[in-house]
Each structure stands twice: as C-alpha cells, then as structure tokens.
Amino acid sequence: MNPAPVIIAIDGRSGAGKTTLAIELAARLRAHHKVSLFHLEDIYPGWNGLAAGVERYVSTVLAPLSRGEAATWTSWDWENHYDGDTRVTLPAEIVIVEGVGAAAEAARPLLSAVVWAESPDEVRRFRALARDGETYEPYWDQWAAQEEEWLGQDNVPGHADLRVQNLADGSAPADLLRLLPYLPALAPVLAPELSARRGLRLRAERLDTAPDAPALFQSLYGRSPNAVWLDSSNAGAARQQAGTEGDATAAARSRFSIMADDGGVFGQCVTHRAGESLVSAGSATAKVTGPFFRWLDTVWGRRAVRAPEGYPGQFTLGWLGCLGYELKRESGGSDLSAPTPDAALIFAGRAVVLDHAAGNTWLLALEAPDAEEWLGQAKAAVEAATGPNAGATAGGSTGVAPSLVPAFRSRDTGTGYRQKIAAAQHEISEGNTYEVCLTTTLEARIPADSLDPWDTYLALRRRNPAPFASYLRLGGLTVASTSPERFLKIASDGGMRAEPIKGTRRRAADPGEDARLRTDLATSLKDRAENIMIVDLLRNDLSHFAVPGSVTVSRLCAIESYATVHQMVSTIDARLLPGSPRAEAVAACFPAGSMTGAPKISTMAILDRLEAGPRGIYSGAIGYFSLNAATDLAVAIRTLVINAGGDGMAELSLGVGGAITADSVPDDEYEEIRTKAFGVLSTLGATFPGE
Numbered sequence: 001m002n003p004a005p006v007i008i009a010i011d012g013r014s015g016a017g018k019t020t021l022a023i024e025l026a027a028r029l030r031a032h033h034k035v036s037l038f039h040l041e042d043i044y045p046g047w048n049g050l051a052a053g054v055e056r057y058v059s060t061v062l063a064p065l066s067r068g069e070a071a072t073w074t075s076w077d078w079e080n081h082y083d084g085d086t087r088v089t090l091p092a093e094i095v096i097v098e099g100v101g102a103a104a105e106a107a108r109p110l111l112s113a114v115v116w117a118e119s120p121d122e123v124r125r126f127r128a129l130a131r132d133g134e135t136y137e138p139y140w141d142q143w144a145a146q147e148e149e150w151l152g153q154d155n156v157p158g159h160a161d162l163r164v165q166n167l168a169d170g171s172a173p174a175d176l177l178r179l180l181p182y183l184p185a186l187a188p189v190l191a192p193e194l195s196a197r198r199g200l201r202l203r204a205e206r207l208d209t210a211p212d213a214p215a216l217f218q219s220l221y222g223r224s225p226n227a228v229w230l231d232s233s234n235a236g237a238a239r240q241q242a243g244t245e246g247d248a249t250a251a252a253r254s255r256f257s258i259m260a261d262d263g264g265v266f267g268q269c270v271t272h273r274a275g276e277s278l279v280s281a282g283s284a285t286a287k288v289t290g291p292f293f294r295w296l297d298t299v300w301g302r303r304a305v306r307a308p309e310g311y312p313g314q315f316t317l318g319w320l321g322c323l324g325y326e327l328k329r330e331s332g333g334s335d336l337s338a339p340t341p342d343a344a345l346i347f348a349g350r351a352v353v354l355d356h357a358a359g360n361t362w363l364l365a366l367e368a369p370d371a372e373e374w375l376g377q378a379k380a381a382v383e384a385a386t387g388p389n390a391g392a393t394a395g396g397s398t399g400v401a402p403s404l405v406p407a408f409r410s411r412d413t414g415t416g417y418r419q420k421i422a423a424a425q426h427e428i429s430e431g432n433t434y435e436v437c438l439t440t441t442l443e444a445r446i447p448a449d450s451l452d453p454w455d456t457y458l459a460l461r462r463r464n465p466a467p468f469a470s471y472l473r474l475g476g477l478t479v480a481s482t483s484p485e486r487f488l489k490i491a492s493d494g495g496m497r498a499e500p501i502k503g504t505r506r507r508a509a510d511p512g513e514d515a516r517l518r519t520d521l522a523t524s525l526k527d528r529a530e531n532i533m534i535v536d537l538l539r540n541d542l543s544h545f546a547v548p549g550s551v552t553v554s555r556l557c558a559i560e561s562y563a564t565v566h567q568m569v570s571t572i573d574a575r576l577l578p579g580s581p582r583a584e585a586v587a588a589c590f591p592a593g594s595m596t597g598a599p600k601i602s603t604m605a606i607l608d609r610l611e612a613g614p615r616g617i618y619s620g621a622i623g624y625f626s627l628n629a630a631t632d633l634a635v636a637i638r639t640l641v642i643n644a645g646g647d648g649m650a651e652l653s654l655g656v657g658g659a660i661t662a663d664s665v666p667d668d669e670y671e672e673i674r675t676k677a678f679g680v681l682s683t684l685g686a687t688f689p690g691e
Helices: 020-030 050-066 121-135 139-154 172-182 190-199 214-219 235-241 247-253 292-299 325-330 371-384 414-429 453-463 511-522 525-543 582-589 601-610 666-683
Strands: 006-011 035-039 072-075 080-087 092-097 113-118 162-165 201-209 224-231 254-259 266-272 277-283 284-289 318-323 343-348 350-355 361-367 434-445 468-474 479-482 486-490 494-499 503-504 552-561 563-576 619-627 631-635 639-644 649-659
Touching: 006 020, 006 050, 020 035, 020 092, 020 113, 050 072, 050 092, 050 139, 080 631, 113 172, 162 172, 172 190, 172 277, 172 284, 172 292, 190 254, 201 371, 201 601, 214 224, 214 254, 214 350, 214 371, 224 318, 224 619, 254 343, 266 292, 266 479, 292 318, 292 325, 318 468, 343 468, 350 371, 361 371, 414 434, 414 601, 414 649, 414 666, 434 525, 434 601, 434 666, 453 479, 453 639, 453 666, 468 619, 468 631, 479 619, 479 631, 486 582, 486 619, 494 525, 503 511, 503 525, 503 666, 511 552, 511 563, 525 552, 525 563, 525 582, 563 666, 582 631, 582 666, 649 666
Parallel strands: 006 092, 006 113, 035 092, 113 162
Antiparallel strands: 072 080, 162 284, 201 361, 224 254, 224 468, 254 350, 266 277, 266 343, 277 284, 318 343, 318 619, 350 361, 434 649, 468 479, 479 639, 486 494, 486 631, 494 563, 503 563, 552 563, 619 631, 639 649
16 A cells, blocks of 8 residues: 555547657656556547546546555457456556546546646647557547547536647646646645756846837837836936935835746746636646635745845846735635736746846846847847937827727716715714725726727826836736835845825926925825824734834835825835745735725725725736745736727726725815826826716
8 A cells, every 4th residue: 555646637639649748747757756657548448438448447547546556457459359458557656647538527536636638620630640540540530529428528628727738849748847836736746846946047147238118128028928017117207306305215116127028938927816826837727726825825935046146136037917906805805806817927037127226237037948049139139229219119298199089987976986985984983994995997998909008008107107117918908007106015035115105196387386285295184194094004914924023114104206196105114024924924915005994804895885896906916026035016006907808899997096084075085086097097088087
C-alpha cells in the first residue's frame, strides 16, 4: 500500500494530441517525481467500445491507483479484435491518465485535476490519421459519433481545471506545467516546481536617456492584446512645483512609470470573477476556485528576485493590473456581481521602467531564452522614442474628437442623488455610520469603432496629469485612469503607506481665485473632519498586520494641487509585521476607506442599499504586485472604463462620488460630483447628464 497519488487526467476528442502531451508532461515531471502513465487506447474493447472502455478503466485501473495500489487490467488486441494480455500499472507519486473519457463523470471523483485538450477539427483528423494511418481511417466517423454522444451527456470540458489549445508546436507541456501548481489539489506535491519560480534571475540594463513615454509604449506594446502602463503623467509638472508646500510629496510619488505586457516565456494573465480565477499562460488556461486574495497569496508576497544594483525602484517585475470594488466580498462586504472582472492582472517577465527623477530608463527581464532578443528590441525602441520628433504621434490637444459624442446617462437623477444623501444622513443620525462615501455611475453605450481608447487616454493625461495615471488594455477591457490617490504601498522591506484623499476644490484660471479656492479647502472644517475620519479608519486597517506601535500619521490634511483640482491628502505609515502574509495585508485594507466611509463594513452595507448597483473597477485599485514582495496600488478614481462586448458596441462607465457627513449640504455634494466628472466628460466632448 502506497500513499494516495495525485492523478491528472488529460481528456479531449481524438486527434487533440493527448498522447504526446501526456508523454511530454510526464517527462518534465519526472525531474522531481515518480510518474506513472496510462493510455486509455490500450483498454477500449474495439471501435464501438468507448463506453465499455471507460467503465473498464474506472473500475480496474483508476480505482486501485487512487488507493495507491497496483492496477491489473486486460488490454485490447487491436489486430485480432479481442482481449489481449494482462498488464500492470504501478502506482506513483503522480499518475497521468490520457485518452477519450479519461475524465468521464464516473472518473472525476477519483481525479486530482482534469485537463481538456483542444484542436481544430481538421487538425485533429489529420493528426489522428497521420499517426494510425489506414487502421483508424475506416472507423473515424464511427468513433467520432461515440465521442459526440458521450460529450452530449457528459460535459467534460465544463468540468476541466485546465484547458489547452494544443498547437503541436511543443509549447503545451511547458504552459501546462506553469499552471498546474496553481491548482490547490496539486500545489503540495508540485512544491519543487513552485520553488523553482523563486530562483529567478533578473537581468537589468540602464539607459541614460528619457524617452517620450507615449511613443515608447505605442512602439513596444501598441499591438499587445494585454498591456499595462502605470503612468506618472504629472512627473514634469510635479517637479516644477516641488517647492510648493504639499506638492513635494506629489513629486516623489511621480518618480517612476512602468510599461509591460504579458509576452515572452513567462507571460501570464489572470481574470477573477465571483470566486473563480482564470489563469492563462500561452496555450493553456487554468480554472482556480476560491477567493482572489487567497490565490494572490500563492503567487506573490515572497521575495523571488533581487533588485538590480543601483536600481532605485520597487518594481522588479511581477503582476500588474486592476482590482474591482466587488472584491469587497472577501473583506467583509456583500457579494455583488459587476459587468467587469473583479480582478484582471498580467504577469510581466519583462518591463520598461522610466525614472523621471534621474532622467533615465531601466530595462528589466527575467533570464529566459528570449530575454536577449527582447532587451535588444526594447533598447532600440527607447532610442527611437528619444529623438526630438519622437512624440509627434502622441501629441495633440486635450480633447478627442469621437465620431459620435457619447450621451451619458446617470444611475441617479439629481433629485434622486440628493434623496440618497438625505438617506445617508439619516443613517448617520441613527448612529449606524459616521461617514458615507456615496457614489453614482455615468454610463454610455456607443459603437466600439467611434472612440479610440488610446487617443482618449492620451487626451485625458494631457488634460489632467496625475501621479497614479494608468492605461490598461486587457483584452476587450480598457481602463484609462488619471487617479491622484494612492491606496496602499508595501515596500520590499515591509514599510507600509496609505495616502487617502478627502476634500476637493476645482482649479480656477484666475490665480487669485485659484488661491482662494485652495485656501478655502485648507480651512474647511467639514473637509478636515471627513479626512480625519478616513485617517482613523486606515490606521485601523493597517494595524491588523503592522508591528504594534508602528502606525503613525506623518502628514494630516495637507493640500496638493493638480491640473483640474485641489485635494486634501493625509499620509499614514506603518511597518509590516515580519512573516505576515502580504496578500492578506492588502485584503485587510481593501477597498480603500476613502471610497467607503467609516466604519467600513457597516457602511459598505449601507452603500449597497443606497447605490443599488455595482461599482466595478471604480473604487477598486490599480497597480502592481512585484516579485520582491512590494506592491503599490492607486485608488481607481477619475477613471474611464471602456468595455467592448464583442457585438461591435462598447460600454463606457465613469464613477463619481463624495463623502457624506451629518453637515453635508446636498446641493454642494451634487456639485462636487459634477466637478469630479468634468475632466473626463469634457475630454470626450460630453456633458454631465441633465445639462
């Protein structure tokens, strides 16, 4: 009797390349494990024997192997069309079974993982007949009919943990091996494969040049289906204003911009919705059930690389993207669904980092067969984007000219929003909350080809440069953000920082009026009260995983000025308790308290009732989770989301909101959300609904 093995079934229609895939996967796993391999084609009793063969396989092979016992079974003699000799399959640490029906319903309770292999019909037929020639050809249609009948009753693809487009180019085994350790049932036995991820070598090259950022991104990633630009778009302006009280901190936050896609050997992407993560690597996609932050803990939070010598940044490659507000279900909030993913990230095994303070560029790449080639391409792109005319294609005005100006509709009318403000104040008077960050959503539906997301983002960043601006292209989802607010930073050494914004005034063209507005914000007792309540909330959030006594407020109610608004900002610092799970530390602070109110959990429940709809990406977070265990996340505000549905139409959404307290004036609060929406709407040539 041996310990129960891990059993991986590779299923799929005939000709999907299951046999070769299983053999190659077994060969790779044998580097660290004892592996046993079983082929169902050895047990089917003839060309009409799919159902009978599956039954034999489950009872005589799979059942004993799952108990850690040797399996004794009768083979099929395909030449004589009769039972053949008796064979034995020995148990092993990992057992791979492959063939049509390997993951049939009767087998699945005994399996650790199901892989479904796919190939186009014409490729499958060619591949199967090329292998078995004249033996199989007369029976192809007969066997295919059995497969269709079986799959009509048993949706094996729907139960697959991993699906692979088997292109027969040799990539599938490596892609599968990258994803198999993500499955909870396989993670313990595949510990050697997981540990190999932490022995990565980081290559770096510094170029003493400052390229035009939009031109560089377009050159390197303009054709990438999945790409991220974390864009400190106000870097130049922030440095010019660094002498102004409160703006030096904004300049420091604007030091680095990061550009990356999910190309290359290490590239991956993940999309999470309602407790299920789909992780893709090359030709393979894994379905991992469970909370997102639990999954994040398996891929991030431990130092896997060392920072290059002389490199001043915290990002050393890793995961980049966005977290949606509805992930609050994992941190005490209710379970709501949104039309956009709850999380969407790419894994970048290579990236470009612009150091705006030093005026240079870093190229980062994990050591891989394609690293040298990419470094050469990236260096050439940086040089091309550095010339005097490099930014010509990225220039232009602060507006876009869509062929159809979006007509936005609001989830709430002006009257309705004011009524919700009154309802929030009633909750405050009842003692159920102190502060309610009430939001609404503006939406428009337009032909997808009437608005170019890239041109739209460029116009937004010119009109409203911000320290945490970002452009995310994730398949059909585009996120164009000009956020000024940091949600949470955890440095590789454990330093934590949150910088909530509460309090906003518009900018004025007249310097005197602009100064008056800034002073009005700085002296507003109401705005200070709102800000201080959120500071107290974030002190509590950080304390869950902080060294006792390390939580401090280093800046309280400071004023920072941006292109279109003045903001009141505070800074809370802490020190992460050594050994704490960093993904859980992020979850403890999510969503940003500045977007919920206080106390957080009870106020989120109130918001669910009042807002009567999901927020989606808005109010979530945008940023990175680095391989050196660092993270830096912005609050997803001032953010336009463009969701192309595949039907030729695109849904535009823009969230806006403000903090409601006992002394809020409904008309003033409504005017505030109009002010916050102005930067994005005016860039599109659109107006606030009702104007």
